Amino acid sequence: MIKIKQLKQQNEIKRLFKLYLEGETNARQEELLFRQLNEGGDKDPILFEEMKDSWENEPSSPDNSQEAEESFDQIWLKVEKKSHKRLQRVQVMKYAASILLLLSTGLGWYAYQKKESIKTVQLISKITRAGEKLKLILPDSSVVYLAGNSKLNWPSHFTKGNTRNIYLEGEAFFEVKHDTTSPFIVQTANLRTRVVGTSFNVYAYPDDKLATVTVKTGKVAVAENVKGKVKRLSFLTPGMKLIYQQNNGKYAVSSSTNVNEANSWTLNRFVFRDESLKGVLAGLERYYNVNFIQKGKHFDHYKFSVTFSNKNIKDVMEQLHIMSGNKLRYKITNNNTVITVWEEAAK
Template sequence: MAYLHQHYLEGGLSQEELQEWNELLNDTVNQPFLIELMNGTWDEITAGDEVYLKSTRSAEILAYVRVMPQKKVFRMEWRLQIAVAVAIIFIAAGLFFFMGKDKTPQQPLQALAVEITPGKQGATLTLANGKKIRLNDVSTGEIAEEAGISVTKSANGQLIYEIKGSAGDPGKTNTLTTAKGETYMLMLPDKSKVWLNAASSLTYATVLNKEGKRWVRLEGEAYFEIAKDPVLPFAVESGGQVIEVLGTHFNVNSYQDEAVVKTTLMEGSINVGIKGTDKITRLKPGQQSSLTNGAMRVETVDVDEAVAWQKGYFQFDGKTLETSLLEISRWYNVDIEYKDNSLRTRRLAGSISKYENVNKILKVMQLAGALNFRVDGRKVVVEKN
């Protein structure tokens, strides 16, 4: 265990060793030995010590606990960096330590009176005739058939559309809606796949063909994997823009409570147009367009950050506290209240699984001591430390 601990700090573990290390961390039987290792590392570190932590590993680990006010970066002394690195090991195991001799104690999060669980798979399907189907309440198999279109719920919970016989009525539309704390995956008749994030909706013609295009309308956020069709373009109407593709992978974030509509391209190419104008912007892989008040801006980004939600984790790097807590609000179905509005613009860095207990996520965000959270029922109150 000591060997794995030391080489983890140095970033020298092989894939097999890293897997073994993670298994040790997740076994509560090992916690006393891990604490002993942490204490030993702290006691051995001096200003002239040759124990070192690779800068890349240091930056990666510190990202989990660093909270930065806008336009201001705090630099930790080397001894504290290693201490925080060790602390992160225990965070991974579900333990929390506040390191350093002159630290200011933080207010602990109280035990929750209401259990706040992570989001889960779930959605409501509204058929063309107005009938609503709670997908969590129906068994697998065919759940609806409309005008030659079969709608099936698969064993793993996906919603699958298939055209049977003659084409249906292009005027008939369905809407798939997720509430706060829900996400769902949909396969359209052309085999295109759509992952719908929490508090979102997707409206589409049941035959997917409207005026010579595979047309859908999005409110909220979704990740698209579009099946190639050289004849019928795929069009997404969302947040004052229209996206047109032939076949590609991309993410669209167009929540009404956020000021910017973001479209991020993973592969292929897409055209992003502003509704009511002839302005069209073509994106290349790795680019993201941002639409704000009718103005479009394009930049190169880390696409993994845009699809972190779809891969099961929160990615906070560079985001404001307000944007990050909006994500938490939608996923955990909680309200957010700020006691000091200046906290909204604080910048965050780090990532954490979406399936952690909400208290654990809030504790990680508190670690730098710049702010505190108080949970009141299903409301998270944000306060200065």
């Protein structure tokens, strides 16, 4: 009966040892492995041979990097601390001699995996042209709709338990896969938007005065992040919109936004609320891939609240012409250029 128990214990140690080398052990299993070795597992000749083989099969050139040294020190301190209560210093060193093979092999695997991780985790970048829309699927199955004249950077894969960091220049609508252990963070020039699982729109073109975050579902935390200094701004829930002035950091929060407007542009429905004509034309440039030439004044003086649903650029301009009381004149050329003239007194 005792031999059967010892055999089971030996097999368990070997099983945990193999898992350790493969990087598949959790904290509890590693604690159990060290404890069993401390209680006599290091005297097991079969396990010792297995450890010896692993040591001999390791690459001859050791990893002397600072990270490897620090990792070894941390593990060594844990081993010494756990063993000190029951063993004298001499006994600890005797124990350490036998377990050194295990530690060295494990550290070699750790350093190798870390280097491989750095090699394989690449930053993927996508840039859209004016008038272009892209639907992207991220490694965690989150969905991103990228608007025109925008750029999105993201890692080739996400690590469970770590933050999912995304970098945006321009506009994008996000449908984030829920994962409470891995917060999803969208970083723009000045804003950091943090979520767990929700859908929201971020508008943050570097050359625009305003940046906005609009929530459709879930909850969003928005913070200012300028030169590494983070300042929390607001928590947003569905229908809320944060409007941030990129030149001075001032912001306001609106709670009356229609949730369906958050991603309306992905459905070719463009909504402008109390927007200057200059701002409307800037948005239309990105959505329709046209170039506006503005002649005259007053493009910044007048505000428009308008919606364009599945209209071509000619119909859009005609609608603006009528809404302006015929003061906005336009001419569409053959090379996707729209010449606009504002006449204060139409004749």
